[in-house]
Amino acid sequence: MILRNLFPQQKTKALTLSYDDGILQDERLCALLRKNGIKATFNLNSGSMAEGSTFSKNGLLIERLPPERVAEVYEGFEIAVHGVRHAYPSAIPADCLPGEIYEDRRALEALAGYPVQGMAYAYGEYNRRVMETLRCLGIVYARTVRSTHSFRQPEDFLSWNPTCHHADPELPALCDRFLEGNRLGHCPIFYLWGHSYEFDVDRNWEIIESFCERMAGKDDIWYATNIEIYRYLQALDSLVSSCDGKMLYNPSAIAVSVTADGVPLTVGPGELCRL
Numbered sequence: 001m002i003l004r005n006l007f008p009q010q011k012t013k014a015l016t017l018s019y020d021d022g023i024l025q026d027e028r029l030c031a032l033l034r035k036n037g038i039k040a041t042f043n044l045n046s047g048s049m050a051e052g053s054t055f056s057k058n059g060l061l062i063e064r065l066p067p068e069r070v071a072e073v074y075e076g077f078e079i080a081v082h083g084v085r086h087a088y089p090s091a092i093p094a095d096c097l098p099g100e101i102y103e104d105r106r107a108l109e110a111l112a113g114y115p116v117q118g119m120a121y122a123y124g125e126y127n128r129r130v131m132e133t134l135r136c137l138g139i140v141y142a143r144t145v146r147s148t149h150s151f152r153q154p155e156d157f158l159s160w161n162p163t164c165h166h167a168d169p170e171l172p173a174l175c176d177r178f179l180e181g182n183r184l185g186h187c188p189i190f191y192l193w194g195h196s197y198e199f200d201v202d203r204n205w206e207i208i209e210s211f212c213e214r215m216a217g218k219d220d221i222w223y224a225t226n227i228e229i230y231r232y233l234q235a236l237d238s239l240v241s242s243c244d245g246k247m248l249y250n251p252s253a254i255a256v257s258v259t260a261d262g263v264p265l266t267v268g269p270g271e272l273c274r275l
Contacts, residue, residue: 001245001275005187005236006257007222010264013151013178014222015215016041016229018143018162018193020082020120022049024063025196027073032209036216040077041226043120043143044070046107047084062197070111078225080118081105081139090127097130102137118227119143120193131158141230143193151178151188157230162191166207167198175214187236189229190215232256239267248273
């Protein structure tokens with residue numbers, strides 16, 4: 001028996017986005033994503049969300065969303081950790097790093113109303129010590145800022161490199177390649193990241209508007225948050241096959257899609273399929 005892993009509902013590709021810092025421009029971005037049926041993860045700094053919290057980029061004053069608006073603005077998306085104070089992770093002393101991460105997770109869970117297990121590294125900066133600390137704190141994936149210009153799954157989800165930033169000059173060509181679907185590899189993922197305030201700073205909202213218009217509504221693409229992709233791929237990895245290839249058991253709580261010798265198959269949570 002030859003098994004081929006697929007995304008839910010027999011989708012062959014996945015698209016996910018990740019945006020940082022929890023700022024007011026996220027409201028416009030979320031509205032655009034909802035309109036196009038695209039999902040994203042938003043990485044927030046709980047310690048910087050006090051009323052009136054601002055910072056400046058190229059002369060533009062950037063305002064952060066207040067805590068009371070978080071659940072409303074990000075409804076239907078994923079909220080993830082970005083560090084309480086947006087500090088350089090590897091520069092934080094070892095005895096202080098757990099607080100920077102865990103307290104952010106605790107505060108965001110209170111706002112989101114669900115367990116928060118994802119993260120984006122502040123400044124994209126991390127090292128092995130930081131990664132090991134995250135494992136101990138219940139963080140299961142963390143995004144970097146290192147563009148791969150590919151659609152490969154990460155070897156280690158605590159070092160999850162995105163496809164590219166939204167301002168990458170190669171973005172149009174990457175979209176073409178992903179949509180054409182030629183030689184994309186095993187369960188390919190298009191992972192776009194950035195900061196929504198950059199669209200105001202650079203005056204280029206048309207980049208994300210065009211991207212969403214091009215990528216939306218495709219029958220072969222699964223639109224998912226970062227954590228949904230992580231959990232689904234973990235469920236795929238947990239599938240158990242009998243030695244003769246005639247039985248397939250799904251021990252996870254998530255239904256998974258595969259093809260068995262070219263035949264589409266969905267294996268439900270806890271289900272044993274006889275092939």
